[in-house]
Amino acid sequence: MEYITSVKNEKIKEIKKLANAKGRRQQQRYLIEGEHLVHEALINDIVIEELLVTENFLNHDEHHLVKQLYDQCVQIGDSVAKHLSATVTPQGIFAVVALPPTDPNIDYQGKWLLLDRIQDPGNVGTMIRTADAAGYQGVILSKDSADLFAPKVQRSMQGSQFHLQLLTADLQKIITSFKQNHVTVYGTLVNEQARDYHQVQAPKNLALIMGNEAQGMNNNLAQLADKNLYIPLIGQAESLNVAIAAGILMFNL
Amino acid sequence: MEYITSVKNEKIKEIKKLANAKGRRQQQRYLIEGEHLVHEALINDIVIEELLVTENFLNHDEHHLVKQLYDQCVQIGDSVAKHLSATVTPQGIFAVVALPPTDPNIDYQGKWLLLDRIQDPGNVGTMIRTADAAGYQGVILSKDSADLFAPKVQRSMQGSQFHLQLLTADLQKIITSFKQNHVTVYGTLVNEQARDYHQVQAPKNLALIMGNEAQGMNNNLAQLADKNLYIPLIGQAESLNVAIAAGILMFNL
Known part of the structure; x- marks a missing residue:
């Protein structure tokens, strides 16, 4: 050796x-x-x-x-x-x-998590681990998100990269394809004008979009989504950490 | 000046x-x-x-x-x-x-989060922020948890220290007091022998214990708890990040 x-x-x-x-x-x-x-x-x-x-x-x-x-x-x-x-x-x-193939075959079945410009590597990794635990098919990152295989992302995802499909892609195109393939697309907003997530009856095939830590989801994506959801908050905190919000939604939809 | x-x-x-x-x-x-x-x-x-x-x-x-x-x-x-x-x-x-008083008056009302030896400052801070957003009364840390006011904890809690009661205490004593004051105490285990959280009807007054990232909750605390809960996982991930698990439970109990 x-x-x-x-x-x-x-x-x-x-x-x-x-x-x-x-x-x-x-x-x-x-x-x-x-x-x-x-x-x-x-x-x-x-x-x-x-x-x-x-x-x-x-x-x-x-x-x-x-x-x-x-x-x-x-x-x-x-x-x-x-x-x-x-x-x-x-x-x-x-x-x-x-590295996994950059353009894997998406089967447009099951549940998918879409990450729009998530910057913190710990958030990206934790959301991938949570998507894995929630039985999601895969996670698709926008091009300006934290890099998928950065050491800090890896530390948080704890091996989940071997369990589900991961790719980086143009989210607008991906969302359009999901909709053409009859997958319901949910955006998320920190905005009470969006729909309380308790009120939706989630279908088997869905894509859930989570947005940037500071700015939230891109407006273009909100317009493309079938529905935009929010999590009602009871206390005084203005918002939830994005990975926590993703966890609550993935385990409730 | x-x-x-x-x-x-x-x-x-x-x-x-x-x-x-x-x-x-x-x-x-x-x-x-x-x-x-x-x-x-x-x-x-x-x-x-x-x-x-x-x-x-x-x-x-x-x-x-x-x-x-x-x-x-x-x-x-x-x-x-x-x-x-x-x-x-x-x-x-x-x-x-x-610093807030180390021994504030606990009113044994509402919902409380108890953290048993959580080591990662980001996890501690995020759980405090989530407890705030979920309308919890306060968060009680065991003595060997990450220090409450460390810069990294502060960055994650985003000001929630001003919204709820925070203290460091002996969790065994605290749990005993909660029970004497008719507050239901839920432990959490990564163990299917515990109770699926979907099956409990949570009361108004409760304390939820989350355990150390690697070892989980101390056994003594599991024995003291009224019930121990777990979150059923569907995918291949072995476990959830502790702050994600806490978020799912706090927003569902």
Whole structure:
């Protein structure tokens, strides 16, 4: 097994570039970190291009990940692990996997979450995890949302990228396609003129749009939606965090 | 008006200590930042001990905060603002306010959220904001939770500390008091042996306990609770983020 101890190694330099969106786009792959995520990738039949592990991990490999992926495996020194890690105390296991196809076949069935310019990576990741837990088919992000495979998004989505379809697309076009395919599209507004979500009887096939943290959903999208919903608030808070609002709606529609 | 340009000024050194829990505990006060929060404090009759503003803020003081608080106001240089700020681009307004009483009178009415060892400041803050939006009376944190007035908690709670009662206490004692006062106590478990939350008819007075991100709620608390609830998941995600789970429960109970 190859053993890399220098952060200046060419392979490590290429992998390090996956920490930002440009590197991921150019190489069409991304880095996952930690035993749980690598295990999740494996059981979901995701192709693992490279597996990087420290000596310490090799000695505590409870799921025998290295054995299963021996041909892709490279041992790295602790300083290399620190260099690649998005956490303070790396577990000592990383894998490089391909980005999902940018234009997957949408079957226009089931429930979909659409994110319009969500900026906070934690919000994006948490909403994807919640959509997964609520049995959604997939999540579609507008082009100016937080980047799907940024380390902070990954930390919040906790492996849900292996469970549902994720893509970045033009939301106006997507919404039009959903409507042509008889999928009901719900926008969300922080506005009592919208419809109280308690009053809708949600169909089996639907798309739910959540909007930017500060500005809410784009007006064009509100006009395209079949209905716009709001969550009535009882207390003094002016609004809910967008991921909380999405959670309430996904578990009630 | 006093004008401070050095971060070594004694007043600034004392205020800077409010960035950590020890400083806040010793001085029994905390720092709030940004126009929205200072305005919220004012309209909620919170006593403002010090108001610190930059020249730039003085020129854009839309709510006339400086006029209202002239006696407490000190002008600071931009480098002092940067030094005190928890953000990259400070708005140039800070206020020092007293910590709320550690042992407020609980009236054992309405709905309460109890947080057992929640570690992530964003989760604590978001749950407080959600409790506010759901019309809860207050939030009670166990002693080993994230510190209530840490900058990251404040950023997520968005001023909700001025709308509901917040305290840190021994949850076992608090739960016993709630039960003695005929408040129904619901624990939460990630466990299908607990009761599906759809099956409970929530009373007017209740306390809802949310547990640690990784370990869930302490077993002792689960035994004390009147009932333990869970949220059935449909998809493949193993669990929900604790703040999302709290949001779903608070808006459905």
